Amino acid sequence: MELKGRICAVVGDLNIPIADLKKEVYVLDNINKYTEKKKIIEALRMVNLDEEYLLKKSNDLSNVEYNKLLLVNDLVNKNKLIYLDFFEKGLCYKEKQYFKRLIKKLAKDYGISFLVITNDLGFCIDLVDEYAIYESNKETRVIDKKDLYKEEIYRYYPKHELVDFVIKSRKHGYLLDDYTDVKDVLKAIYRELKWDIF
Numbered sequence: 001m002e003l004k005g006r007i008c009a010v011v012g013d014l015n016i017p018i019a020d021l022k023k024e025v026y027v028l029d030n031i032n033k034y035t036e037k038k039k040i041i042e043a044l045r046m047v048n049l050d051e052e053y054l055l056k057k058s059n060d061l062s063n064v065e066y067n068k069l070l071l072v073n074d075l076v077n078k079n080k081l082i083y084l085d086f087f088e089k090g091l092c093y094k095e096k097q098y099f100k101r102l103i104k105k106l107a108k109d110y111g112i113s114f115l116v117i118t119n120d121l122g123f124c125i126d127l128v129d130e131y132a133i134y135e136s137n138k139e140t141r142v143i144d145k146k147d148l149y150k151e152e153i154y155r156y157y158p159k160h161e162l163v164d165f166v167i168k169s170r171k172h173g174y175l176l177d178d179y180t181d182v183k184d185v186l187k188a189i190y191r192e193l194k195w196d197i198f
Contacts, residue, residue, distance in 0.1 A: 007107050009116040009128040043072040046102065048095070064090040075106075082106075084116045088123040100127045121148075121160040126181040149178045 041051055047068040058066065067087050074082040084103075088096055104127065106112045116124050124131075131143050143150075148163055166176045166185060174192050179185045 006129045007103060007114045007116065007124075007127055008130045008132065009118060009124045010132045010134060011119060011121065011124075040072065040076055043075040046075065047071050048098070062090070080111070081113045081115065084114055084118075086118055087116070088118060088120055096123055103127060121158070125160050125162060145180055146178055148180065 037054070040054065044050060044053055049065070049068055049072070053065070053069060053072075056065075058069075061069065067085075067089075071082065071084070071087070087099070091099065100123075103114055107114060114128075116128060118124060125145075125148065129145060131145070131148075133141050133143065148160070149167070162179065162182055162185060166179060169176050169189075174189070176185065176188050176192075179188065
């Protein structure tokens with residue numbers, strides 16, 4: 001899977017040792033050892049944390065805080081490939097939306113690549129460019145986001161509600177494209193209804 005400047009996801013049977021995917025060891029307790037404090041504070045604010053996290057030890061953090069600090073560490077160290085290992089777990093809807101916008105911006109503006117490791121298709125359906133599907137701990141295929149509407153891939157994980165809705169709507173005569181963003185689906189439905197009324 002080509003990652004340069006892209007956002008990719010690993011989904012499916014994820015009984016793979018995640019440590020095998022990661023190339024770096026993170027030491028949160030020493031995050032500010034070699035970097036200007038100002039840059040670290042900017043990165044903390046970017047992930048919705050404040051300065052008090054400079055003094056916290058990694059064993060005093062929740063999973064959400066720990067994941068956010070891993071992202072801070074990657075940003076401060078200017079890593080060009082960032083792993084988000086079940087990053088969305090524990091985030092509320094509003095936070096998920098915020099981080100999706102942030103990830104897209106970092107990928108677009110700074111050429112940072114992201115590898116999202118998840119079983120939550122809802123988190124990445126409107127975020128990633130490609131999916132690597134794992135089955136029995138092996139990558140079985142790489143698909144583009146436009147392939148999310150091919151029925152065969154749903155033997156690996158449940159069909160996302162948005163994809164299911166669009167497919168069912170087509171069966172009722174609505175001409176909807178392969179959307180990955182709920183806002184686009186709503187606009188298309190509005191256009192369809194508007195023409196039905198007039």
